[in-house]
Amino acid sequence: MIAAMKKLNLMSPRKKTAFIIAVVLTLVFVISICVFAWFSSQRKAAELYKVEFPNSLYLNAAHREDRMYFNLSAISPYKMDPISDTFLYDSNGELIPVNNQKYVFSVSGSNTTSYRLQLAHTNNNQFTYTIYPATQYSSENTVPGETDSDDIVPYALNTGSHTENSIQVTSDPYNDTVDEGQTKYYVKSNSSLPGEYKNNKSGTTNNLIKAQESSYYYEENYSSMTNVQEDDIPSYWQSDSISVVSDANKKFCHYYILVVAWPNKNNVTIEKKETDMVYITAER
Amino acid sequence: MNDAKFNYGLFALKNGAEIDKSISALPDSKTKKEKAMPVAAVEPDEDEESISALPEDEDIIDEKELKRNRIKSLIKLAVIGASIIIIIIISTIAWFTMNREVENSGLAMTATDAPFEIGVVGTTVRNNSELNKADNQYNNGDNTQIAGYYITDGLNSKIKIRYTPSQGDIEDFGPGSSGVLSFYVIPKQDGDLTVKIDLGSIGYREYDYNNTKIIKPISELTTTNSSFTQDDINQFNNANNFLQGHILFFENPGDTTNANESLRYYYQNPITSRTINKTFLNARKDVPQQVTIYWMWANTLGQIALKNNNSGFRNGYPLVQDVADDVANFSSTDKGKMVQYLKNNKSIIFNNASSISDADIDDASTKATFSKLSTGYNEADFLMGFGLSYFMIEISVDTVS
Numbered sequence: 001m002i003a004a005m006k007k008l009n010l011m012s013p014r015k016k017t018a019f020i021i022a023v024v025l026t027l028v029f030v031i032s033i034c035v036f037a038w039f040s041s042q043r044k045a046a047e048l049y050k051v052e053f054p055n056s057l058y059l060n061a062a063h064r065e066d067r068m069y070f071n072l073s074a075i076s077p078y079k080m081d082p083i084s085d086t087f088l089y090d091s092n093g094e095l096i097p098v099n100n101q102k103y104v105f106s107v108s109g110s111n112t113t114s115y116r117l118q119l120a121h122t123n124n125n126q127f128t129y130t131i132y133p134a135t136q137y138s139s140e141n142t143v144p145g146e147t148d149s150d151d152i153v154p155y156a157l158n159t160g161s162h163t164e165n166s167i168q169v170t171s172d173p174y175n176d177t178v179d180e181g182q183t184k185y186y187v188k189s190n191s192s193l194p195g196e197y198k199n200n201k202s203g204t205t206n207n208l209i210k211a212q213e214s215s216y217y218y219e220e221n222y223s224s225m226t227n228v229q230e231d232d233i234p235s236y237w238q239s240d241s242i243s244v245v246s247d248a249n250k251k252f253c254h255y256y257i258l259v260v261a262w263p264n265k266n267n268v269t270i271e272k273k274e275t276d277m278v279y280i281t282a283e284r
Numbered sequence: 285m286n287d288a289k290f291n292y293g294l295f296a297l298k299n300g301a302e303i304d305k306s307i308s309a310l311p312d313s314k315t316k317k318e319k320a321m322p323v324a325a326v327e328p329d330e331d332e333e334s335i336s337a338l339p340e341d342e343d344i345i346d347e348k349e350l351k352r353n354r355i356k357s358l359i360k361l362a363v364i365g366a367s368i369i370i371i372i373i374i375s376t377i378a379w380f381t382m383n384r385e386v387e388n389s390g391l392a393m394t395a396t397d398a399p400f401e402i403g404v405v406g407t408t409v410r411n412n413s414e415l416n417k418a419d420n421q422y423n424n425g426d427n428t429q430i431a432g433y434y435i436t437d438g439l440n441s442k443i444k445i446r447y448t449p450s451q452g453d454i455e456d457f458g459p460g461s462s463g464v465l466s467f468y469v470i471p472k473q474d475g476d477l478t479v480k481i482d483l484g485s486i487g488y489r490e491y492d493y494n495n496t497k498i499i500k501p502i503s504e505l506t507t508t509n510s511s512f513t514q515d516d517i518n519q520f521n522n523a524n525n526f527l528q529g530h531i532l533f534f535e536n537p538g539d540t541t542n543a544n545e546s547l548r549y550y551y552q553n554p555i556t557s558r559t560i561n562k563t564f565l566n567a568r569k570d571v572p573q574q575v576t577i578y579w580m581w582a583n584t585l586g587q588i589a590l591k592n593n594n595s596g597f598r599n600g601y602p603l604v605q606d607v608a609d610d611v612a613n614f615s616s617t618d619k620g621k622m623v624q625y626l627k628n629n630k631s632i633i634f635n636n637a638s639s640i641s642d643a644d645i646d647d648a649s650t651k652a653t654f655s656k657l658s659t660g661y662n663e664a665d666f667l668m669g670f671g672l673s674y675f676m677i678e679i680s681v682d683t684v685s
Contacts (some may be wrong), residue, residue, distance in 0.1 A: 007354065028370055042680055042682050043400070043466045043682075044441060044442040044678060045402055045465075046443075046679065047410055047463075047677055048410060048415040051672040051674060051675055053456070053669055053670075054458070054666045136436070265313065
């Protein structure tokens with residue numbers, strides 16, 4: 001090879017040019033035949049598949065804000081302003097007794113055709129827990145005139161509150177900067193979300209299963225223990241399947257109001273203060 | 285190609301010129317003679333004068349001897365070179381002569397070159413109108429040659445795979461989806477035939493541009509042929525990379541009906557290289573030979589990475605058969621091949637690939653590690669769902685040289 005290169009160097013430039021061009025053309029010809037043959041022997045078959053948009057389901061506070069804004073800790077027997085978190089007074093300057101408190105939450109997601117809500121709660125307090133579908137309004141003026149004022153829950157939007165869920169829904173976008181200081185109004189529907197208690201007798205709120213009744217869930221929760229308070233059994237409620245109509249981007253957002261209610265017992269003084277635990281889950 | 289060739293020629297000429305210049309600048313006249321002699325010997329012309337002008341002495345006799353030897357070796361070299369080129373050309377043409385019409389014309393050569401065609405059966409092309417937009421070179425094929433088959437030919441070498449729909453078919457494919465690709469290799473002559481099958485997956489994005497719905501390969505998207513930003517396109521390309529890692533191919537079905545549910549698995553013989561050879565012995569001309577390839581987009585990492593479900597982390601059946609923790613020759617088992625595949629392709633499987641080591645993959649049954657691996661796999665799935673509108677599985681069939 002080296003000898004050949006030396007000989008090449010010794011040729012006149014004209015001959016060298018001719019020689020190199022001849023070699024290059026020959027090589028190109030030979031290679032192109034091989035390559036062309038390779039391509040033309042190939043056969044292909046293909047199938048095209050549509051990709052499913054990722055499915056997701058989020059449970060958040062109102063307007064899809066982070067869960068920390070869904071705060072059940074302050075249940076008050078007197079009417080409070082949900083925006084300023086202060087007590088309200090009637091015309092006589094008296095606190096206004098109420099028998100329920102309402103909390104807004106949202107279920108949102110993408111590419112979901114249906115889901116169920118589940119509610120689990122302990123029964124230490126004499127509370128009932130009911131979930132109602134809700135409708136969101138951007139101002140008080142747009143709330144339908146015939147709406148009972150007790151069914152309207154104002155909610156003050158928070159800044160930087162979409163760290164958990166950044167889903168944008170076409171008809172209900174959020175903008176943390178623009179929304180700052182604004183209030184949304186949520187109106188509870190008249191009928192509660194269809195569903196039933198799974199472990200209460202006859203599936204209703206009132207007919208609670210008791211811990212000491214071994215024919216129910218007693219054994220599963222407490223085995224052979226006998227010193228168990230009779231109400232110490234959580235109740236499990238599950239909604240019927242909830243259908244979803246998504247926007248063009250296959251996203252949706254539903255609003256709900258959890259009503260924590262206690263019966264009007266004007267002549268009863270409840271001295272014991274208990275804590276209840278409430279879990280809400282959404283599942284596909 | 286022409287440009288490259290032309291440049292190459294220029295480069296060679298320039299080098300030659302420089303060498304000439306350096307030689308002529310040397311003071312030694314002998315060197316000058318060496319430069320002139322071979323040229324004069326090959327073709328006497330104006331350089332001959334320089335030879336005749338040389339002094340007659342012993343050195344010159346030696347140099348003539350040397351010159352003869354060089355000419356001889358040059359001739360030998362030329363003969364060998366020519367022989368090699370002739371052999372290459374003949375062997376290449378010999379390849380063509382396997383086809384019945386090679387002598388007709390260049391066009392006929394391309395039309396009838398391959399020793400086989402491929403065919404498909406079925407009533408329906410999945411997403412047909414979208415496939416036309418995605419790649420209009422794919423066509424239905426010729427269904428007049430062999431009853432019931434749509435087949436390729438030299439002018440239509442790309443064919444749409446068909447299937448026969450049944451109730452409950454899904455329209456959208458995502459994590460957990462799987463499919464069976466069935467096609468036929470149709471030999472053009474009797475005898476043994478070996479083909480090489482390459483499996484590819486291509487991500488497409490659907491979008492509106494100038495009031496037209498476009499479906500384009502993600503690899504071809506730019507900010508000028510779409511209204512996407514470069515950030516969008518980068519994200520789509522990221523999704524396309526994960527597509528390459530997440531679509532897995534297999535040669536054979538597994539056992540999904542075992543009475544013992546814990547022994548069920550989906551497939552056997554993973555095609556982790558995405559290439560297989562298939563040999564059809566004593567194949568007959570125009571008798572289709574079926575090839576079936578199975579693919580799956582695994583729903584969860586546990587179905588791929590865990591040797592077994594002793595940890596209880598897995599959701600769903602494993603892709604390939606489970607093995608014991610201390611199984612011998614792990615690397616030669618299907619499971620071992622899948623684990624090796626994960627190690628070799630971390631960047632196209634895990635969104636957090638930079639923080640995942642081979643040791644992590646070996647340690648998948650530890651909770652914290654499993655969580656890390658699973659998160660990376662699921663994030664990648666999520667990005668695929670957001671970034672890809674369609675994906676194509678493309679099967680290329682070639683002769684084996």
